Amino acid sequence: MKLLALTLAALLALAAPAAAQKASLPDIEDEVMCVECGTVLSVSSSPLAQQERQFIREQIAAGKTKEQIKAALVAEYGPDVLAEPERKGFNLALWLVPIALVLLAAGAIAVALRRWRAGDRAAEPELPPPLSPEDARRLDAELQR
Amino acid sequence: MRVFWPVTLAAAALVGLLAYGLASKGTDTTLDQAVQRGERPMAPVATLPWLTEDGNGSLADYRGKVVVLNLWASWCEPCREEMPVLQRTHEKIASQGGLVLGIDTQDSSDAAKRFLAESKATFPSLRDRDRSYGREFGATGYPETFLIDRKGRIAAMQRFPVTQEWLDERLPELLAEKA
Numbered sequence: 517m518k519l520l521a522l523t524l525a526a527l528l529a530l531a532a533p534a535a536a537q538k539a540s541l542p543d544i545e546d547e548v549m550c551v552e553c554g555t556v557l558s559v560s561s562s563p564l565a566q567q568e569r570q571f572i573r574e575q576i577a578a579g580k581t582k583e584q585i586k587a588a589l590v591a592e593y594g595p596d597v598l599a600e601p602e603r604k605g606f607n608l609a610l611w612l613v614p615i616a617l618v619l620l621a622a623g624a625i626a627v628a629l630r631r632w633r634a635g636d637r638a639a640e641p642e643l644p645p646p647l648s649p650e651d652a653r654r655l656d657a658e659l660q661r
Numbered sequence: 662m663r664v665f666w667p668v669t670l671a672a673a674a675l676v677g678l679l680a681y682g683l684a685s686k687g688t689d690t691t692l693d694q695a696v697q698r699g700e701r702p703m704a705p706v707a708t709l710p711w712l713t714e715d716g717n718g719s720l721a722d723y724r725g726k727v728v729v730l731n732l733w734a735s736w737c738e739p740c741r742e743e744m745p746v747l748q749r750t751h752e753k754i755a756s757q758g759g760l761v762l763g764i765d766t767q768d769s770s771d772a773a774k775r776f777l778a779e780s781k782a783t784f785p786s787l788r789d790r791d792r793s794y795g796r797e798f799g800a801t802g803y804p805e806t807f808l809i810d811r812k813g814r815i816a817a818m819q820r821f822p823v824t825q826e827w828l829d830e831r832l833p834e835l836l837a838e839k840a
Contacts, residue, residue: 551767551791563736564767571769592769594791609678620671 539582544572547586547600551593568593689799692815701814704730704807705797709787712765712773718787720762720809725840727759727832728809731823732795733786734768735776737803743822744780750828751784757836758811764789766803808832811840 542558550560550568557565571592575585589597647655695702706721720728731747733740751761763786765773770788777786789795798807801820808817808831817831 563738564734567736567769567772571772592790593767594793596791613675613678616671617675620668624668 539576539580539585541569541572541576544582544585545569547598548572548589549597549599551597556599568597688801689796692799692818693820696815696818701810701812701816704809704813704815705794706813707794707797709764709789709794712763712770712786712788713777718785721813723760723762723809724813725758725811727754727757727811727835727838729754729759729761729828729832730764730807730809731761732764732766732789732798732800732803732805734766734803735772736768739822740804741776741780743804744782746823746825746828748780748782748784749825750832751782754832754836759832759836760784762787764794766790766792766795766800808835810835811838 545558546556548557548568549555550557550562550565552564553560553562557568568589571589572585575588580588586598692702704720706719708717708719710717720730729747729750731743733744735741747761747763754760761784763782763784765786766789768788768790773786773788787794792800795805798805798818804822806819806823807815810816816835819827
């Protein structure tokens with residue numbers, strides 16, 4: 517048991533630096549904006565995009581992790597450099613509005629369904645009044661012919 | 662007609678949000694119009710970090726001086742081309758109570774410092790990393806130059822690269838004004 521725990525700990529220790537070294541330009545380019553052009557960095561070739569790529573390459577060469585590089589990009593170019601906006605301030609609206617819209621749509625559908633069902637019940641034809649004993653007898657007689 | 666008020670409220674909130682988003686991203690031409698009318702609107706002021714030294718500074722630190730405020734970035738080719746004109750102007754007007762103040766915008770600070778050293782530019786520059794200060798001037802690109810009088814008001818502006826002629830035509834009058 518002790519041996520297993522030690523092996524696991526050794527594997528984790530080896531895996532952690534390996535994961536930290538995974539930062540690569542193509543991986544980061546998809547999550548970063550060209551702040552001047554307003555497009556994702558991976559599809560931009562403007563002079564500023566080239567400068568941002570060079571900045572990322574230098575950070576990778578310095579051994580920084582992906583998160584550290586993204587933090588350095590924010591320090592250099594501001595929070596708009598991140599393709600996925602930070603979940604605070606006005607940017608929260610980007611996350612909350614779609615959720616609110618889905619909830620609202622679900623509520624509206626539920627209300628509409630309830631009304632539709634109630635409308636269906638209201639539209640059912642009323643049954644005629646029960647037959648009098650005399651009429652019932654005559655109906656039976658007619659049906660037996 | 663029966664109104665389903667939560668839907669109405671949500672729709673109004675959504676429209677308000679969209680309007681705010683559009684208004685906050687749009688180009689502001691208020692300053693352009695005021696300067697075209699011959700007015701001198703107050704120049705926006707913000708405290709920003711210095712590019713080449715520690716600490717913060719502001720346009721307000723130069724009240725009483727004529728300031729050639731220039732928005733630039735090291736990756737912007739027209740900005741690089743006009744740098745010698747700005748440096749010459751800075752040296753020329755220093756003795757008359759004037760200076761060039763650069764606003765290095767959306768730029769890698771290391772690349773910006775390297776560029777200043779290469780071009781031997783000695784005028785001070787503040788860092789506007791996300792163009793939030795530039796937007797207060799209605800900036801849409803680079804370079805842009807604003808002539809600020811001794812009272813901190815915008816006397817002239819150029820949304821494109823400046824030439825020596827453009828500066829020579831406007832600066833002497835401003836430098837001659839009293840604070």
